[in-house]
Amino acid sequence: MDWQALALTMRLAAVTTAILLAIAVPFAAWVALSGSRFRGVAQAVTALPLVLPPTVLGYYLLVLLGTRTTVGRAIAAVLGHPLAFSFAGLVVGSAIYSLPFAVQPLVAGFSAVDEAMVDAARLLGAGPVRLTRTILLPLAKRSVVTAALLSFLHTVGEFGVVLMLGGDIPGATRTLSIVLFDQVQDFNEQAANRTSLVLLGLSLTALLVLYASPMAGKAARRD
8 A cells, every 4th residue: 555645635625615615605605695697607617627538628728827828837936846746736726627516516505504594694685705604504414514524535536637736746646546557557456456445445434423413314314
């Protein structure tokens, strides 16, 4: 087992999940609370990674974050190195690629909150931030947990974006999915099987925690 790659994968997934929740919660609240006609366009843009091949997304990010573009050179001047082929670059790519897995559960959960409660809170003077903090988040806890777990697991298992944007640099961009790819290419079936079992075990354990939680039971009884 490549423990260095495992640790890097867990760190990447944790950082990406934290960033995604910070972005997705206010976005989903805006979609649920706002009557803006641009909501559909915004949701379509955030859902694009679901249908876009990861290699295509990885390629465009590689070009954008490389030193051949103005954006890439500006970032390199600030950070002292380009984002491409770095851990920070992987975080950017992972956040974009996994964005729908954070946004969609939250939009569904926030939109399912009783409108009467939201309207009552508005009459009492609650603004969007307070509505999100005191009404939407408490009443959509399971959606928040689902968004976090799906974002984490999707980041753990992603391959195309990581390979295109980060390459295969030990200790910097080599994740477990890249390790598995290398092992298969080397016809190392035993090592590939161990790595696959670790990835399978992580995913299954997280999903069991999600669906076996008390919140899942309450939701099932309500249905």
